[in-house]
Amino acid sequence: xxxxxxxxxxxxxxxxxxxxxxxxxxxxxxxxxxxxxxxxxxxxxxxxxxxxxxxxxxxxxxxxxxxxxxxxxxxxxxxxxxxxxxxxxxxxxxxxxxxxxxxxxxxxxxxxxxxxxxxxxxxxxxxxxxxxxxxxxxxxxxxxxxxxxxxxxxxxxxxxxxxxxxxxxxxxxxxxxxxxxxxxxxxxxxxxxxxxxxxxxxxxxxxxxxxxxxxxxxxxxxxxxxxxxxxxxxxxxxxxxxxxxxxxxxxxxxxxxxxxxxxxxxxxx
Numbered sequence: 001x002x003x004x005x006x007x008x009x010x011x012x013x014x015x016x017x018x019x020x021x022x023x024x025x026x027x028x029x030x031x032x033x034x035x036x037x038x039x040x041x042x043x044x045x046x047x048x049x050x051x052x053x054x055x056x057x058x059x060x061x062x063x064x065x066x067x068x069x070x071x072x073x074x075x076x077x078x079x080x081x082x083x084x085x086x087x088x089x090x091x092x093x094x095x096x097x098x099x100x101x102x103x104x105x106x107x108x109x110x111x112x113x114x115x116x117x118x119x120x121x122x123x124x125x126x127x128x129x130x131x132x133x134x135x136x137x138x139x140x141x142x143x144x145x146x147x148x149x150x151x152x153x154x155x156x157x158x159x160x161x162x163x164x165x166x167x168x169x170x171x172x173x174x175x176x177x178x179x180x181x182x183x184x185x186x187x188x189x190x191x192x193x194x195x196x197x198x199x200x201x202x203x204x205x206x207x208x209x210x211x212x213x214x215x216x217x218x219x220x221x222x223x224x225x226x227x228x229x230x231x232x233x234x235x236x237x238x239x240x241x242x243x244x245x246x247x248x249x250x251x252x253x254x255x256x257x258x259x260x261x262x263x264x265x266x267x268x269x
Contacts, residue, residue, distance in 0.1 A: 004033040004101060005080030009070040010050065010088045011040040016224060017088040018049040021056060029097035037088075038074040040064040046088075066194035066239070067173070075180075075188055083183055087174040090117075091222040099219045100177050111182035111211035112203055114171025115219035116162050123147075123155075124162040125223055127172035128215040132200050132247060134255055166215045169207065173199030175221045182206050192250075195236065196243040201250070241268060
């Protein structure tokens with residue numbers, strides 16, 4: 001039987017982390033597993049919340065390393081042959097983790113599996129998509145923002161898209177299951193991304209090895225989106241722009257000067 005490592009990166013979202021860990025214990029996944037919390041120098045008692053659970057290994061980085069680098073710290077400290085990268089602002093329903101692992105084991109050519117993410121009201125999140133590029137990124141943003149604004153037509157599209165299995169280019173790092181052999185084959189997550197775009201880049205590297213990404217609506221996880229980012233919105237916005245530029249430098253270098261000009265004209269950091 002597979003052994004699973006659940007890796008949670010935490011930063012100043014104590015209440016969310018406590019809720020997430022409680023959901024992973026009520027009941028605990030049936031698959032043999034370990035839970036590792038990597039804390040990025042939180043100042044709100046997040047470490048204490050994690051250490052209330054004797055079976056949770058807590059790693060204090062001593063600094064805010066960002067999501068990709070902290071995730072890699074957790075992966076390197078883990079033992080599982082299957083890895084679950086999980087945001088601390090998620091709530092995992094009973095059986096969801098086991099079902100996610102089962103979905104991964106159905107097809108040997110599937111390296112990554114992502115579940116259907118919903119908010120606290122049960123509204124679906126568009127948690128997968130096509131490879132980021134100028135036009136795909138615009139389409140994704142229009143769908144996400146239209147759905148957030150509760151535009152009926154857009155919300156209908158998102159709900160339909162998230163109710164059928166798909167093999168997209170990427171799934172969200174908020175809840176991403178990956179085989180260890182595939183994660184290690186691509187050198188883990190690219191640490192140039194402090195926050196945002198690391199999941200898309202990670203999936204792109206895995207797909208380049210002719211491995212597949214699966215989105216499955218058979219598993220649902222609740223995602224209370226953006227709580228950590230909300231505590232420092234300006235810093236989060238800057239991190240997003242840096243990651244966006246890093247992504248375009250790596251994957252679409254011809255578009256980078258245009259993106260820089262666009263950001264400059266809009267007065268964005």
